[in-house]
Amino acid sequence: MPDSLVNGLFALLGAAIAGLVGYVSAIGAAVRKEKNQAVIEFQSSFQPTLAKIDPHLGLGINDFSFPGQTLVKILEEDFPRHVMAYQKFRQFLPTEKQLAFDDAWSEYCHHKSDDGRVYVHFKKYFNPATYADHLNERNVAIRNLTTLLSFAELNHKSPFESGL
Numbered sequence: 001m002p003d004s005l006v007n008g009l010f011a012l013l014g015a016a017i018a019g020l021v022g023y024v025s026a027i028g029a030a031v032r033k034e035k036n037q038a039v040i041e042f043q044s045s046f047q048p049t050l051a052k053i054d055p056h057l058g059l060g061i062n063d064f065s066f067p068g069q070t071l072v073k074i075l076e077e078d079f080p081r082h083v084m085a086y087q088k089f090r091q092f093l094p095t096e097k098q099l100a101f102d103d104a105w106s107e108y109c110h111h112k113s114d115d116g117r118v119y120v121h122f123k124k125y126f127n128p129a130t131y132a133d134h135l136n137e138r139n140v141a142i143r144n145l146t147t148l149l150s151f152a153e154l155n156h157k158s159p160f161e162s163g164l
Helices: 003-053 068-090 095-109 131-149
Strands: 110-112 118-120
Touching: 003 068, 003 131, 068 095, 068 131, 095 110, 095 131
Parallel strands: none
Antiparallel strands: 110 118
């Protein structure tokens, strides 16, 4: 075989490999970009709710001016935005984290009734019995929101690292 033909075949093979590497890198970068957008939307959905109910975030809501009905109202008003963000973000989680994420989601917004059925029900965060109970319920809501937000991590990997 002539040297020019061998050199040409190696050049074509090199170009094909380079094209394949570029394609795989571009796909990985596009997936990471989409995941990062979902993470940002997820955080943007939950963080305002957390800011409304957490007295330590400096929005002027203190323990004495925040009745339990207000907590339930805030959670119910923000829930449609939370559902959309949850559904979009969940698809980007690794399979091994999805079950824990679903459990955290269920802990946040589901309530098991006496008949064994599970409902979306935020009134579990309101028990008007005592003021101390209300503070505890608000702290539980804050903990549940914080747990959900702990799953949201941006993915800034190099396209040359393995895995997504």
